[in-house]
Amino acid sequence: MNSDRFLLPAPVEALLWKLGRLLFHGVGLAWQLFMVAPLIIVVVVSFTSASYLMFPPPGYSLDWYREVLSLSWIRSAVTSSLIIATCATLIAVVIGVLASRVLAKRPFRGRGLVEYLVLSPLFLPGVVIGFAIFNVLVMIQVDRVAMPQMIIAHVMITLPFVIRSVWASMAGADISLEEAAQSLGATPAQTFWHVVLKSARPGILAGAILAFTFSFNDVTISIFLTSSRVTTLPVQLVSHIEYNPDPSPAAISTLMIAITLALFVFLARIGGLNAFLER
Amino acid sequence: MTGKRDIPWLLASPGILLVTLVALLPAAILIVKAFQDVDTGALTLENFQAIFDSKIFGQAFWRTLRIAFFVTLVSVIGGYPLALLIARANPRYSLVIFVIVLFPLMVSVVVRTFGWVVILGPAGIVNEALMGIGLISEPLTMTQNEFGIVVGETHLLMPYMVLALLSVLRKLEPQLEEAALSLGANPLVAFFRVILPMTVPGLLSGVLLVFSLAITAFATPLVMGGARTPLLSTLVYRYALTSYDWASAAAVAFVLAVIAVAFVAVQKTVAWMWMSRHEF
Incomplete structure (x- = not known):
């Protein structure tokens, strides 16, 4: 040029x-x-001082932060969102690491099928899965959805992200280390724990961050599972935005952007951005 | 009785079990429901008859395709220069653009859509600016309609287009266009004759991906479209949780799922055909 x-x-x-x-x-x-x-x-x-949405703001204040931090519906939604995302991430990481191990190791009959099965939530529209789960819950007469159902559904939607990330890091790992450990007398379990997991750690960490983020942010599935007992922050935000055009969502959103930015920087540090590059 | 060859299935079984029980089985039950009479449970096509006869479904169907088309178009228009810049700018600037494109992917879709509500709303920055310079006297309606949904979804999906284009642009040597340029081609010719043809696979996979994600997007049309601009995805939700017409919801969900799965199939086939013809 x-x-x-x-x-x-x-x-x-x-x-x-x-x-x-x-x-x-x-x-x-x-x-x-x-x-x-x-x-x-x-x-x-x-940071506006006005009580309605307007840009540029007529003046600046921290009023809306004070407001959202004092609202009980926000507090309870944040708490349940954190619980759901944390539990879902932990479970998805355990299940995902096992499945990734299978996919990353030598080929076996039906590997393609396993791959399609565990990644299939990515191919179905979220709203279809959400309504489908809702339909089953009604069918088996779970009339008031609580935390466990929400967590299980979130494990399902975050699993593909964990698997793709962990799989990629396991596929790139040096197989001779594993062989060396085994020839030195390590049991398969010891090899898995000390060698395989250790070398896959960046991928596992990146997968966990993505899972947590996508679980915390999910609207599509959660909106069908929301009940008077359990709801999530994004779902509450959607209904709030629909009915109240005030700046309180902006304050919550800013806090969410800040947390996401911290996670993003951490993800970039451990090289997890590659997870986006290879789809 | 688990032999050595069963170990893979054993390790993968928690994942397979979870996805089967929580996603695939419920989806299968939903499909059956779409073909069942609400009262008797007998197999029938009347749920589909009902939605195909309803005006709202027809509108939502074409609106969904129309919006997906424009979202894909704008994503290409914006995604191409962004991907080219990332691939060709100096490393530092390239990283900045890469972060600007990627970071929003991790930000909640509600937050991103809310940002557009503030920008495009009646008292938003666009309307204030246009009225300030006297171009319009009444605020333009840019939320609660198709325009707002297109803007919101384009912001949502443009990163995927950029990533798809980058995956091929990264493999192109800058020497290629330098060679074209040094042989006397002007930059436009170099772009259209050299770069563009070589990025067709990335462009194609990006187009298919963005289009299919645009068809199934949910939160953005829910917040941006309001009740008056239903798409297929939000129509499922409204039938299910607002009017409690679960038979219609199941039928619409089936139509949506068929379109989405068909797109994934096309995408995989195209990728496979390309791979087998050109070995990268």
């Missing part, structure tokens, strides 16, 4: 090239702005 100037000596053409490159970078910048705009706006609006 640097060789263009002497290839096209005519000043007019050189100018056109410069304009073209400027235009390209300008277009790129505009789309970057498109990607960050909603996040930035939410953060700015959360």
Whole structure:
């Protein structure tokens, strides 16, 4: 790209090239702005002093943070969301590591089937699975959905993310380490615990972060399982936004963005962004 | 009696069991329900007859396809320059753009959609700006309609398009377009004759992925579309939990699932065909 100037000596053409490159970078910048705009706006609006949604805010205050931290429905929704996401992540990691081990090791009959089965939640529309679970719960007459059902459903939706991440890191691991451990007399269990799990740790950690994030953020499945006893923060936010056009969601959203950013930075540190690159 | 060859199945069984019991079996039961008479349980097509006759389903069906089309189109228009920049900019700037594109993927879809509600709403920044310079006198309606859904879903899905394009762009040597340029091609020709054809596989998989995700997106159309702009996904929800018409909800869910699974099948087939024809 640097060789263009002497290839096209005519000043007019050189100018056109410069304009073209400027235009390209300008277009790129505009789309970057498109990607960050909603996040930035939410953060700015959360510090408003007005009682309605307006941009730019007429004045700045921390009123809405005080407001959301004192609201009991937010507190209980945050608590149950945290419990659900934490439990679902822990269970999904255990189940996912076992399944990934199977998928990453040598081929066996029916491996393709196992792969399709455990990843199948990715291929079905969330709203279909959500309604399907709801339908079954009604059928077996679980009339008031509580925490366990919610957690099990969240394990199911986060499992594919754990598996893809752990699988990738196990597939890239050096198999000779494992063989060395075994030839030195380690039992399969010891080998698995000390060698396989250790080398797959970044993948497991990345998978856990993704699982926690996607479980905490889920709307589609949770909205069908919400009851008077258990609900999640995103589901509560959806109904709040629908009926009250005030800036309190902005304050909650800003807190969520901050936590997500911390998780994202941690994910990037352990090299987990590759999980996005190889789908 | 577990021999050595059964160990893989044993280790994978918790995952398989979970997915089967919590996703596949309920989905199968739902399919049966879609073909059952509400009262007698006899097999029938009348649930589908009912939704195909209803005006709201027809509108939601075409609206879903229309919105998915525009979301895919805009994702290509925006995703291409972003992917090109990430692939060709200097490492530091490239990382910045990569983070800007990827980070929103982890942010709650409710938060992202809410951001667009604030931007596009009646007292949002766009309306304030347009009224400020006197271009309009009444606020434009950009939320609670299809426009808002397209914007929200494009923001939701553009990262997937960028990732799909990047997966092929990363394999292209910058020397390729340098060679084209040094042979006298102008940048536009170099782009359309050299780069674009080589990114077709990425473009195709990105288009199929974004289109299928746009069809099944739920939270964004729920928040952005309101009750007046139902898509197939939000229609399932409204039938199920607002009007308690579970037979219709099951029928719509079946239609949605068929479209989604068909898309995954097409996507896999295209990828497989490409792989077997061009060995990367």
